[in-house]
Amino acid sequence: MNEREITQTIEEYIKNVSRVLPSGFETEDMLEELRIHISEAFSDKIQKKPLANKIDLLREVLNDLGEPKEIAEEFKRTGVRLQEQGGDDEKAFWLIARFIINMVVVVAASWFVSNLPDAGISFYWALAVFLVFGLAEWFIRARQMREASRIEVQN
Amino acid sequence: MKKAPNFEDSWKVEIRRGVLQYAVLAIVSRHKEEGIHGYGIARELEEKTDGLLEVKEGTLYPILHRLRKERLLNVRTEKSETGPVRKVYVLTGDGDRVYRELTVILDSINEKLEALR
Numbered sequence: 001m002n003e004r005e006i007t008q009t010i011e012e013y014i015k016n017v018s019r020v021l022p023s024g025f026e027t028e029d030m031l032e033e034l035r036i037h038i039s040e041a042f043s044d045k046i047q048k049k050p051l052a053n054k055i056d057l058l059r060e061v062l063n064d065l066g067e068p069k070e071i072a073e074e075f076k077r078t079g080v081r082l083q084e085q086g087g088d089d090e091k092a093f094w095l096i097a098r099f100i101i102n103m104v105v106v107v108a109a110s111w112f113v114s115n116l117p118d119a120g121i122s123f124y125w126a127l128a129v130f131l132v133f134g135l136a137e138w139f140i141r142a143r144q145m146r147e148a149s150r151i152e153v154q155n
Numbered sequence: 156m157k158k159a160p161n162f163e164d165s166w167k168v169e170i171r172r173g174v175l176q177y178a179v180l181a182i183v184s185r186h187k188e189e190g191i192h193g194y195g196i197a198r199e200l201e202e203k204t205d206g207l208l209e210v211k212e213g214t215l216y217p218i219l220h221r222l223r224k225e226r227l228l229n230v231r232t233e234k235s236e237t238g239p240v241r242k243v244y245v246l247t248g249d250g251d252r253v254y255r256e257l258t259v260i261l262d263s264i265n266e267k268l269e270a271l272r
Contacts, residue, residue, distance in 0.1 A: 017213070030216045033193055036241045037212065040194040064197075066211025074214035077172075078221040 006058060010038050013062050020072035095142055102138050106130040171208050179218055180254040183228060183246050190243035193219060219244060227253055
């Protein structure tokens with residue numbers, strides 16, 4: 001087995017672990033630690049058993065690490081929360097920021113549409129229509145965020 | 156069809172889970188000055204307990220992250236023997252305090268259980 005195949009096997013394992021973990025900064029951090037662990041355990045085993053088949057040794061290392069779903073279960077069980085998901089203050093900030101951005105876009109779009117040649121719609125009519133769409137989008141997003149938080153707490 | 160674990164197996168899993176976080180703190184505590192990296196923790200856990208805890212090494216990393224989040228462990232980086240930069244774990248002041256408290260609790264549990272036998 002050449003070095004390329006060894007690297008591919010390791011990366012395949014890391015990919016399988018990453019598939020069962022939630023994406024985020026901490027997961028990336030942990031995957032990097034797993035990669036270093038594999039590299040150290042593998043070279044340790046090669047040193048101890050220089051005549052053994054490398055792929056068998058690598059399989060031993062991956063077997064010692066456990067199935068990706070075992071790691072995912074422990075991740076869930078220990079309650080590691082993702083940093084990027086942030087706290088309640090951060091969520092409130094983004095909710096308000098999104099609302100303000102929505103309103104700015106609504107006003108700009110209304111002005112643009114009402115100034116189009118042959119538009120046939122006044123600024124205030126366009127504003128009313130876009131406002132309805134903007135508010136609907138904002139409420140749907142807010143509901144999705146609340147739903148995501150609820151699922152996160154359950155997990 | 157997957158067979159449901161028997162009472163003995165489920166009990167062992169629960170005990171192991173409870174003990175593992177303490178065992179990690181104990182190992183890091185043994186390396187107060189220089190700290191210890193993830194692979195080192197896995198090795199010590201295997202060697203010092205003769206594999207009694209039957210830990211899948213990959214499951215140590217979520218535990219290490221949890222202990223960091225709880226501010227019981229700190230991390231610094233160093234270059235590993237195989238090349239890449241690795242994390243070295245050291246106990247924080249809080250970690251040391253919690254480890255001592257847990258040791259007292261565990262000793263007390265052992266003592267009381269001994270009296271029950």
